[in-house]
Amino acid sequence: MSKRESPEQARPSAPAAWKVPMVVVAAATALCCALKLWADVTTFADGEFWLSLGLLVAVPVAVWLVLIAVGCVRYANWWRLGLLVPLFLVATVALAGFAVPGRIGWQLARSEMDQAAAECGTLQGGLSDSSYKSATIGVYDFHHIESGPGGECEFYLSKHYPGVRSGFLYLPAGAAPVSDIDHEYVRLGDSWYYFKA
Template sequence: MNSVATARARSGPPRWFVLWMGFLTCVVAVVCAALCWELASFGDHFTKVLLWVGLSVVSVVALFFGLIGLIRYHTIQLSLAVPLSITALAALVWFEVPQEAGWQVSRGILEDQSIDCANPGPRTRLGVYAIIAITPRDGGCLFYVQGTSKVSEGFAYFPPENAPPSLGPPAERGVEYRPYDGRWYRFVDSS
């Protein structure tokens, strides 16, 4: 019996296992990339939840087959591809790399648009962000990236001669500004 296990280990894992683990690894990589995009572009909440659930399901299946591969076929590389991908995604999310990359790609485009502060129409893409509205307010230019019927949020640019009227939550319904990057602020509009 020992010689059968040794012969199986030398011949490598079966082809179906290699193809299946390769497929699962590709699916996890695509979902991880989609999650990074959604995080970078402030995508909608429903899509993020759907991607996280999909990643969880595929990861559990991949981890199950990965354990089988480790125990039965001694396939370390195939079995560790998915856990390493998830670890890399966790590190990127923890250090906010997708959000920072999205901001760095989009900052110059938003600054150019803030000069005129004119609304180019519904759902315009500026950089990686889907902008739903642009409006001058409080001496600055507000770029709305997300919104519901009660609360909207986005980025606000205030030129050097202006500053937001106040930082932090407003006394009543209104706009809450938080410093973000130089003359840029994040805001939540509950008016």
């Protein structure tokens, strides 16, 4: 090694045997993150999916850690591929934290949601036989829809498990709901709110 060569330059470039698994791990992580972002598009903010995402991404991240350790010790320029996994994870947390996918989903469904709110009484499920009428509106699947006395309409999201606790609330003339310890409301504009309990 000459005096001008740094230790990084003296190490060989990463071989395909290291690069291919790193690309596969990055792709698996990107897929897991995309699933989380899509879940937020179709439910506005799917907080329950964080646990599933953590379980899904645990294997690729564990493999990534091993590959990074090998890359740091043995190969030059390992960091180029090595930064993809943290980049995907940080971007996902930032986008979900600022509700960007949820806002995109809302914009995609907004005109259909306005129309559904105008027809809320006819969309409400039949309660006489203890069943609910599900509906798909825009990018959202709803477990059931309930109308209120002043033109209010509640759309309960279907998440394929019991105990639906989130959805959209349309309050055409009512006072804005206030978030408390049990309920959170996010104003979406005009008379619309996203709620979760």
